[in-house]
Amino acid sequence: MHALQGLQGSLFDQGDEIGLGPLDGLRRTDLGAGAWVDHLPGWLRGADALFERLAADVPWRAERRQMYEREVEVPRLLAFYGEDEALPHASLVAARDALSGHYAAELGEPFATAGLCLYRDGRDSVAWHGDRTGRSSTEDTMVAIVSVGDPRDLAFRPRDGGPTLLRLPLGHGDLVVMGGSCQRTREHAVPKSVRAVGPRISVQFRTRGVR
Numbered sequence: 018m019h020a021l022q023g024l025q026g027s028l029f030d031q032g033d034e035i036g037l038g039p040l041d042g043l044r045r046t047d048l049g050a051g052a053w054v055d056h057l058p059g060w061l062r063g064a065d066a067l068f069e070r071l072a073a074d075v076p077w078r079a080e081r082r083q084m085y086e087r088e089v090e091v092p093r094l095l096a097f098y099g100e101d102e103a104l105p106h107a108s109l110v111a112a113r114d115a116l117s118g119h120y121a122a123e124l125g126e127p128f129a130t131a132g133l134c135l136y137r138d139g140r141d142s143v144a145w146h147g148d149r150t151g152r153s154s155t156e157d158t159m160v161a162i163v164s165v166g167d168p169r170d171l172a173f174r175p176r177d178g179g180p181t182l183l184r185l186p187l188g189h190g191d192l193v194v195m196g197g198s199c200q201r202t203r204e205h206a207v208p209k210s211v212r213a214v215g216p217r218i219s220v221q222f223r224t225r226g227v228r
């Protein structure tokens with residue numbers, strides 16, 4: 018059983034006031050084959066306070082999935098907010114709307130849904146995958162992720178295997194946006210960590226009809 022261990026607060030994030038910085042510091046990395054990743058460390062201020070609120074307020078659920086002959090527990094807790102559902106904190110509404118505004122011309126539609134994952138410790142993870150359920154299996158899209166809590170690596174590799182292209186440690190209010198063909202031609206993962214690591218929450222904003 019996982020017990021939720023304490024969060025190691027960032028030296029840069031001692032404040033309780035939750036807010037967003039400007040998006041003009043976003044830096045884009047080209048991952049080839051039409052895929053790219055935008056990254057902005059520390060976009061959300063008060064990330065530790067938001068972590069505490071989300072950990073307490075979100076109705077987290079454990080999922081099970083079939084793996085060959087047996088059913089196994091998905092190693093992280095999950096929650097999903099559809100486009101008509103109220104998000105669990107006002108700062109997530111502000112983040113979604115700011116991202117929709119910033120990427121409007123390039124994306125052509127707003128971010129609509131929010132998926133949340135809680136990684137309780139280094140044993141929680143998500144295996145290599147692309148978000149290819151729905152339109153993202155055939156169309157370019159963007160998935161924007163805001164991370165709070167202790168940093169965990171988000172890694173990228175080509176879909177047909179090969180070496181890791183990029184590894185970003187994400188936590189403490191960091192923003193990453195996967196764009197272009199990233200969900201179709203690249204895969205991403207949060208590998209397990211053998212280091213002692215506290216919990217992290219990832220909030221993924223997606224467009225309508227993409228999972």
Ligand SMILES: O=C(O)CCC(=O)C(=O)O
Pocket residue numbers: 132134143148162164171205206207219220221
């Ligand atoms: O934890 C993350 O930031 C990535 C989550 C993810 O890839 C997913 O839920 O599809």
